Amino acid sequence: MWLHRSLTLKPAPRGFHLITREVMAALPELAEVQTGLLHVFIQHTSASLTLSENASPDVRRDFERYFNHAVPDGWENFEHTLEGDDDMAAHIKASVLGASVMLPVQGGRLALGTWQGLYLCEHRDRGGPRRLVLTLTGE
Amino acid sequence: MWLHRSLTLKPAPRGFHLITREVMAALPELAEVQTGLLHVFIQHTSASLTLSENASPDVRRDFERYFNHAVPDGWENFEHTLEGDDDMAAHIKASVLGASVMLPVQGGRLALGTWQGLYLCEHRDRGGPRRLVLTLTGE
Amino acid sequence: MWLHRSLTLKPAPRGFHLITREVMAALPELAEVQTGLLHVFIQHTSASLTLSENASPDVRRDFERYFNHAVPDGWENFEHTLEGDDDMAAHIKASVLGASVMLPVQGGRLALGTWQGLYLCEHRDRGGPRRLVLTLTGE
Numbered sequence: 001m002w003l004h005r006s007l008t009l010k011p012a013p014r015g016f017h018l019i020t021r022e023v024m025a026a027l028p029e030l031a032e033v034q035t036g037l038l039h040v041f042i043q044h045t046s047a048s049l050t051l052s053e054n055a056s057p058d059v060r061r062d063f064e065r066y067f068n069h070a071v072p073d074g075w076e077n078f079e080h081t082l083e084g085d086d087d088m089a090a091h092i093k094a095s096v097l098g099a100s101v102m103l104p105v106q107g108g109r110l111a112l113g114t115w116q117g118l119y120l121c122e123h124r125d126r127g128g129p130r131r132l133v134l135t136l137t138g139e
Numbered sequence: 140m141w142l143h144r145s146l147t148l149k150p151a152p153r154g155f156h157l158i159t160r161e162v163m164a165a166l167p168e169l170a171e172v173q174t175g176l177l178h179v180f181i182q183h184t185s186a187s188l189t190l191s192e193n194a195s196p197d198v199r200r201d202f203e204r205y206f207n208h209a210v211p212d213g214w215e216n217f218e219h220t221l222e223g224d225d226d227m228a229a230h231i232k233a234s235v236l237g238a239s240v241m242l243p244v245q246g247g248r249l250a251l252g253t254w255q256g257l258y259l260c261e262h263r264d265r266g267g268p269r270r271l272v273l274t275l276t277g278e
Numbered sequence: 279m280w281l282h283r284s285l286t287l288k289p290a291p292r293g294f295h296l297i298t299r300e301v302m303a304a305l306p307e308l309a310e311v312q313t314g315l316l317h318v319f320i321q322h323t324s325a326s327l328t329l330s331e332n333a334s335p336d337v338r339r340d341f342e343r344y345f346n347h348a349v350p351d352g353w354e355n356f357e358h359t360l361e362g363d364d365d366m367a368a369h370i371k372a373s374v375l376g377a378s379v380m381l382p383v384q385g386g387r388l389a390l391g392t393w394q395g396l397y398l399c400e401h402r403d404r405g406g407p408r409r410l411v412l413t414l415t416g417e
Contacts (some may be wrong), residue, residue: 002313002417025225035141041382043391045331050234053184058219077343080336088340095328104180104272105346111272113182133389139141164350174280189373192323197358203354243411250411252321278280
């Protein structure tokens, strides 16, 4: 079984945002998969996807603080500066965190741990809508 | 062909640990797959999985040193501190390294490079047992 | 449908290099896949793969500058130094960026965003040829 679906997320503020429910709501067919995999892919290079703690909003704020410190906007050695101070830093953060996550599916549900949630990581000040490609396969 | 298996790793000390053999031992069915993929997923947000050098224990110790430096326990700007100094740092390290690896399978074996091994990255001082979900697909 | 292919990239200078076209040229069968996934895997622990901006060469140069700063060659706390100043740093960069990317396939083409390209990240001064394993599955 193969299923492809596009999902456009509305513009989100710069930062880390839980999107597990939104992605699952776009895929009712997940309930029919006994064993499989769900690939969630973002078609951008200045936003990314990761899995982390799904309960405390302060965790998401700490992600934003940490990555702004580790990859500073407008770092003095950046050469690619035409698109704004946040652009090159966004590309690097996006590669460190990754453009996709692969999630196991078992018994019609995502086989996530209790505390795992899917984050949209918006690295730009004004990132705009973000397109995801969902690919579900299994039996 | 689809196969799902859970595997619980016994508690490991904070640090980086080779688990290639343990994961392969849990999947004797790998020998029957001519071409396929093995997804190894960790159901936690303060431990992670990565591939790196499988021979020298000093490489694993250097990973631990480097990541402790790059993401310090109890960093002064962290807001999420209730669960201990190592908790928020563990969430960030886990997202940087990732919750899963996908490995090619060819001719009944993992198609890894000579020096590639699978690491459990335990980011907490007392992480406890860690649950993996293995998903094998192929023909 | 399952397809396995090996692809050896000729030696590249240390840095970040666009290889989207080279990988696609090795997989003419992609045109036959309506919905699927392409796994691109590198069989090494001192080079890696990532997706990022495919237009401006200065973005690739900034990646190299940033990662050399974040993970310095010959960092004073590294214990694994026998294979050269660039070796241990290369292992860490490779784990941060990752040994594989998974790309959605739709309508016979990679479903990448307009600006997304596949990078070979060569972290060693003299990395030599690099072996990729391509696994294509779909219907």
